[in-house]
Amino acid sequence: MVNTINTVTKAFNNKAFTKLSESIKTYKTRWLITAILLITMSIYSNPQSFVNLWLSRDQQAMLMVEREEFGKAALTFSDQHWIAYSYYANGEFLQAANVFAQIPGKQALFSQANALMHAGNINLAIARYEKLLEINSQHAKALHNLAVAKKLAENQVKTQSKGGQGPSPDNAVEMSEEELAKIKAKQQKKQPPLTGEMWLQQVDQNPTKFLQNKFQQEYVDANR
Structure with a gap:
């Protein structure tokens, strides 16, 4: 009689545990899908916020420089040297001169x-x-x-x-x-x-050599 009760109890516990495990897996799957949907919606509704979450201003501006979007880069950089370079590369020489004057x-x-x-x-x-x-x-x-x-x-x-x-x-x-x-x-x-x-x-028009050699290397070293 005791053995029968133990067997029934064990079977019940196994069944309950299996059901609980399945419930947890289902919950995790639903949570993961919900999280992915929320992230996707966030990216589409406000992509800049998502970028700001993962990249610093200087990192974002460096990507703009790579795409030759120098005007945008000048307004995004926080580093004065790169601000000046971006203005210079964009042909905004007076703005570049004003920034260089502060360095x-x-x-x-x-x-x-x-x-x-x-x-x-x-x-x-x-x-x-x-x-x-x-x-x-x-x-x-x-x-x-x-x-x-x-x-x-x-x-x-x-x-x-x-x-x-x-x-x-x-x-x-x-x-x-x-x-x-x-x-x-x-x-x-x-x-x-x-x-x-x-x-x-x-006249030596572009300070690219000076800036890229000096500051791009510093940028790479700082982000390793």
Whole structure:
């Protein structure tokens, strides 16, 4: 009799345990499906919130740089160097110059001068190159760009004194590498003096090398 009761009790317990296990599995499955649906709906309704949850502002901005969305990147970065670079790469030279002005160091001063050149503020660019050369009189690129800036300013004065308008910095910036190569070839053949546009094209336009080498490596190291 006792054995029969034990057998029945054991069978009942096994059945109850199996039923409980199935209930738990069903609950887990329903919870998982609900969670997936909620996450999916969240992504579609507010994708930016989902991105903000997983990526920092600088990480998001770096993705924008990779997609060459420099204008958006400039407004997203929190790092001043990358903000300046993004403005520069987007052709917003005055904004880039303003940000570079807030960054200490010789390279930032050099990049600020370059940005001012391409923004058309030649005289202020000359002042910045000269300030840099007071710190480092052997800065080869600053010496070169200062000579370019002074020649451009001289050409503008001559052009304006004849009643015309000076060359457009924007047009100079848009010159292709092929055109610049032709200009340099003409120089070597002692052709007539370069125009203002040609001179401006010789200015180191893009601080990408400085920024990408220095700050992209820091960014990679910090996120390993």
